[in-house]
Amino acid sequence: MDAASIEALLPQTQCTRCGYEGCRPYSEAIARGEAGINQCPPGGARTIEALAALLGREPLPLNPANGIEQPERVAFIDEERCIGCARCLPPCPVDAILGASRLMHTVLAGDCNGCELCIPACPVDCITMIPREPASPPPTPRENRARYDAHLARTATRREARAQLLAARKREAG
Ligand code: SF4
Numbered sequence: 023m024d025a026a027s028i029e030a031l032l033p034q035t036q037c038t039r040c041g042y043e044g045c046r047p048y049s050e051a052i053a054r055g056e057a058g059i060n061q062c063p064p065g066g067a068r069t070i071e072a073l074a075a076l077l078g079r080e081p082l083p084l085n086p087a088n089g090i091e092q093p094e095r096v097a098f099i100d101e102e103r104c105i106g107c108a109r110c111l112p113p114c115p116v117d118a119i120l121g122a123s124r125l126m127h128t129v130l131a132g133d134c135n136g137c138e139l140c141i142p143a144c145p146v147d148c149i150t151m152i153p154r155e156p157a158s159p160p161p162t163p164r165e166n167r168a169r170y171d172a173h174l175a176r177t178a179t180r181r182e183a184r185a186q187l188l189a190a191r192k193r194e195a196g
């Protein structure tokens with residue numbers, strides 16, 4: 023089975039709970055026969071059943087080593103405690119945190135996919151996960167993927183600009 027068909031069934035939060043860098047690497051590992059179909063907590067039983075049907079296998083329980091299924095949650099920043107260090111910005115795969123250096127930060131709940139990747143980045147532990155408001159539905163896998171692709175593109179552009187700047191400075195100095 024091709025990895026793209028497998029990836030199309032994954033939630034696209036890029037949370038890494040499956041043990042891989044993101045949904046695409048996990049789908050590639052399944053396609054190679056190196057990963058089980060039961061390692062994605064955000065997808066839970068529904069994703070396992072869809073993968074089992076696609077691959078002609080028996081559904082399995084979610085592997086507890088990868089985590090548990092949880093109700094939809096979003097990140098929340100305690101703005102009183104936020105020191106504006108901006109360390110939570112780079113890990114967010116969908117750029118759902120607004121703020122700049124030395125300014126208070128806040129989460130765009132509509133874009134947040136609950137991946138929790140921002141939490142370990144915060145030096146003052148002011149990010150927590152809270153239940154998602156019923157009136158604010160979670161982003162779809164397609165939205166998650168589109169935002170992640172945009173994030174990757176922005177990151178690559180910044181990296182390239184930085185490399186060019188460094189090269190120019192070296193030329194000037196040299
Ligand atoms: S959403 Fe599932 S497949 Fe994607 S990174 Fe998270 S655990 Fe892995």
Ligand code: SF4
Binds near residue numbers: 114134
């Ligand atoms: S704000 Fe935090 S929990 Fe929400 S998508 Fe970004 S990194 Fe993940």
Ligand code: SF4
Binds near residue numbers: 108143
């Ligand atoms: S990492 Fe924590 S303290 Fe730093 S900007 Fe983000 S929320 Fe604020």
